[in-house]
Amino acid sequence: MATLLYRLGRSCFRRRRLVFACWLTLLAAVIAVGAVFGGTGRLDDEFSIPGSESQQALDVMGRAFPGAGGTSAQLVFTAPTGESVKEAPFKAAIDSTLARAARAPQVAGVTAPEATGTVSADGGVAVAQVGYRVSKNDLDADSLDALDAAAAPARAAGLRVDLGGSAFSGGGAEPGAQDLIGVLVAVLVLAVTFGSLLAAGMPLLIALAGVLAGVGGVLALTGVVGISSTALTLALMIGLAVGIDYALFILSRHRSHLAEGRSPEESAALAAGTAGSAVVFAGLTVIIAMAGLSVVGIPFLTVMGLCAALAVLAGVAVALTLLPALLGVVGARLVPKPGSRAAGRETAVAGPETRAANLGERWVRLATAKPWLTTLAVLAALGALAWPAKDLNLALPDNGSAPAHSSQRAAYDTVSRTFGPGFNGPLVVLADTGDTASPKAAAATIAKDLKVLDDVAAVAPPKVNDSGTYAVVQLVPRGAPDAQTTKDLVTTIRDRAARIAEETGATIRVTGQTAVSIDVSVQLASALVPFGAVVVGLSLVLLLIVFRSFVVPLKAAAGFLLSVAATFGATVGVFQNGHFRGLVGVDGPTPTASFLPVVVMAVLFGLAMDYEVFLVARIHEAYAHTRRPLHAIHMGARHSARVVTAAALIMVSVFAAFISSEGMILKQVAFALALGVLIDAFVVRMTLVPAVLALTRHAAWWLPAPLARRLPDVDLEGRRLNSPQPAPEHADLAMTRH
Template sequence: MSSLLYRWGGVAYRGKWWLVGVWALAIAAIVSVIVVNPPQLSNEIRIDGTPAQQVIDDLATQLPEASGGQGILAFHTTDGERIDEGQNLTALLDAVGRVYDADHVIDARTVMADALAKGPASPLSAASAAVAQAQAAQGQPGTAGPTPLTVNGLPVPGVLVSSDGQTALFQFAFDAQTFELPQGTVDATISAARTAFADEQVEVLPSATMLQIPELIGVGEVVGVLIAGLVLVVTLGSLVAAGLPLISALSGVAVGVGGAFAFSSIVPMHSLTAVLGLMLGLAVGIDYTLFIVNRQRRLILDDRMTAPEAAARAVGTAGSAVFFAGSTVIIALLALMVVQIHLLTTMAITAAATVFIAVAAALTLLPALLGFVGERVCSASARRRASTASVRGSSHRVAKLWSRTLVRHRFVAAVGALVIAGVLAAPALDMDLGLPSGASYHPDTPQRQSFDVTAAAFGEGYNGPLVVVATSDDGQAIDPHQIAALSTDLAGLDGVTAVSLAGLNDAGTTAVLSVVPDSAPTAAATADLVTRLRDLAPTYADAHHVEVGVTGFAALAIDVSQRLGAVLPVYLAVVIGLSLVVLLLVFRSIIVPIKATVGFALSVAATFGATTAVFQWGWLQPLLGMDATAPVLSLLPIIITGVLYGLAMDYEVFLVSSMKEAHAHGRRGTESVVQGFSVASRVVVAAAVIMVSVFAGFIFNAEPMISQVGFALAFGILVDAFLVRMTLVPAVMAIFGDAAWWLPRWLDRLLPDLDIEGDKLTARLATP
């Protein structure tokens, strides 16, 4: 491998013009496609095969108007006046009309008018009357609670008014799931409602169930890249050398993420997919090119090689490590496909493709760029400093001091690292999984403001009503009195605030009931209510001759968490198995793969613990500019496990391969640990700081899902690089000494020699 890459490095260095031209053409082609077909991203989370999703899919054929995306708008007066009187009422009716007239919004006024035209004998009218009678008999709705908005004795479809009259809640439906709507539909709908209140002191606040596409590149992300650039300047010693990794990484991101955007008009793509690709593309793209540029500069400064020869050798040696490090990331990401969830499969393929392109950029575009820079990759001052440091023997002084301290106190360091990781991981025992609701957003966002206003005026449950679907068990129209009886049973359950008939198909065979819980969408009490409703489904079937299904935000969140929780052990087994096999091939050792995998497990556990403490418990949120507690994103554990494994193995490969190189060159016992650590630690630290900076930039994204992923990756890299790889790994390697490289002879004969350290290449080049 190293010999092949060495030859390729020379070709790429000399053929700089045509290689850069190929990359420029690829970027131009992708930009052209995106201009013609703008990206189609969504924030919809669809998990096929779950009960909640199955109910939605069944509704798509039985009652399409109840199966599309749900919209909720809160109208709240800021001057204390009533929303249902005077000019406010006029503006409210105008807003409702504008929304119902908007494209892709189902006009409930037409549905009501059709029911009135058909008279009391229509299935919807009969069912509505029966439910109203049952509620009246029970004393519902209460006089102190919200009431439907009525004008001239007729209700305004979908609108409730709070008991104090200052807030109105407008619920409506789109004709398709949110991710299937044309781009800009949701924004246009909200804008239409706000236009009606332009001259009134009324806030128009969209709910979090109308999730917006997040800002992919914001201030935080830009700051993260700038910090990464500063680290590159400090590490590589010049603006010219520091600019190369940035150019290569940004080119890789342009092709990788841009390619994903180009395909998003064909394959439905979640916005988190694009963000994850952007995160990884920037982070690994900068890191991988840093490793190669740093190796080239060391060969020039320390071994007095020419720039062309140093570039070829850097691609042959550090490039081999980049290739296998990137391979571990790609393998870990593609392993997400075993979960068999479309969302994760799309995410895995996109992220893996982006990492593959980042590796390709490091091995093709970077040596071409080095060809343009030539000898200027090392400034004259850097050459003078290198000569002085060599004479004085002061190179790697800090790294040698730290590694010798770890070697001397190896058992204390190992135990200390384990204890710290255990403490950080402890909060994970209380980790709750779920999906973000309005409460997950920052108080300054419309989603959070809508959540708070709705909770204060109506109750927390109105932010995420449950949807109960009753379908006839014999294909005949459901008796209206059975619908009313089911409504009464549901209203009598503990934890239920209100029940209303939300829809009935023309044949009268499928009824949709809206069940408002007492608690918030992400509360444990709401999850318990969903479970209780599903447990009672057989009872309702016997009593009312209907099949009952439950969906809605809380139900979907429960199903997603259970589905992902069930497959996580399988995924972990696959990742750990691949980890052991890949590292066995790379390092030809039994101890090293086991130690690396245990260290990875510690990093993941500590990451889950810290994420739980910050986002679920609210610890240290003011320091991060946050003020919103929420469950840990259901997708987070499995995404972070895959991504963090691949990135952690990057540092393992670069750090331990340096120790192996020192051992292969005659260093024995702990000296190979000290020597290898001293050579590789500086660039690994720089790479870790770069990754943390890039990922941390996403913590300040307004979208809670992206914020959690950014924090988890940044913290995970921080722990893995500095606690595990920089502390635990040298300590454990020192404990085992030469035994760390032991491999049974029979296995040694079976395994291929990948030579990622480039020993065979060095020997071949040294032969006259």
């Protein structure tokens, strides 16, 4: 691999004009296709599982009760303090508002508060229901604007009108200005790392090209595949972060070779062959991990993983081709000036081992001075951080976790406070009454049977369709939509299905948006352990091949699990338990997004392998030359710690910038990824890994001879590139230098 990438890097360096032309053509094509066939207007923010009981029932209900299968909204009317919505002026204003709402685009019907019994006892609050003919994904933004405008008469009369319901829900968020914050921090880190604005700007330029290609490709696919705004932003976050990091790794190695006195062309080729090999491996692990989300069996999660994988693939491609071409344009201008701080840093790394240790090496020397103590301290700290993960509560964030200043959050809080939290997430029981003697009697019996269940606050009168084949019974849980009692209630109703079928002859299924969310959470929770096993197993195999060692893969997998556990624990502590929630802009406890664990596991797996490879590859290289375990650890840290630190800080800054997003799903994912990278890079890879290698010493690199003969030699460190090249290649290099 190293030899192949060496030749690719040298070819791109020489034929830079052709490389630039190819990439410009590709980017133009991607942007054009996205503009014509895709775009952010086609994003799909509905999370469901086709084939699940709740989704199947929802689909049937849409056919049996035309208009009922679409999304819905709430108009929450609040009278001034001490007054009542029943007063004549307010009543007239509400009626006028409902009449205008019924004429709004895509509205199937409007139900007045009196019909649903949603008028508070003191008359201070009334809630009207607005049903749409289409799902939330097919709902036009203009339709919601028209509904808001329809509330003008009520507002003019002095009523407060808040709009809520599933039509306004959604935890995703499209990319915004927060992207620039991460970019600015990345520029600062790169400038400090390289001591040159020219060198600092190159990884950023390369990453932006990769983001244009990857995210542009995602947008181009929105015309044919349902892609959520969360998937788009995740692809942007990961694409930007890995794009900068991969370019940083190659450019850093290039600068080291330049400091050794190599020509720009040979230096670029060697950097592509050595650091480029690690980039290919690291990118491949991220791509496989993200694509591995498809094993969970949930379409929206599969699409999310494939979008992120596409962004990473683009980042790897530009780092291996466009960056060497750009290095050819810059030429010798990246050579550190003699006497500069940048030259001092490069020569300190590339120079004799007797030079004073840099900061990274000093830290690793401290960690390996008493490795047992370091190992125990890290395990205790990560264990304490992971402890809250036992209370992990998975759910899809709803309007209860929307920003406090939003209309949907005000509507949610008003309804919850006035009528009970269950009114924000009613359950719908769909009964197949086609084989019953009396559909109406069967539906009434079902409603009566459900009303006596624990945790049921109210049951609405059942509705039977015109053909008598189906009936719906809507019930209100006592608990909130994301409460455990509501989840238990869904299970209880489904367990009673056989008994109800014996009594009435009707089969029932539980559906509604709350049930759909519960089904998504249950399936994701059940997939967490199998997915984790696949990811850990993959890491063991890949690292076994790369480092030809038993200890290194086991240590890497254990470190990954510690990072994930600590990340989950901290996420639960902040979002569910409310610790330090003000720092991340959360005003109340909220459940953890259902798909956060598997997404974070996939991303952190790839990034953890990145740092493992870039750090341990240098240690392995030093050990292969000296056979001195502790010395190799220190030398590996001297060569790689600064780059790994810079890469991790860039990752953290890019992810952390998205914590300011108003979308709760994106906020949680960004927080978990930022903290996870911070823990994995600095606590696990830069501290625990050297300590464990110091404890195991020579045994860390042991592999049985029979297995060693059967494993492929990928030459990640580029050992063959350091041996004399064939004469024709030397001739080619000599010609290019002239």
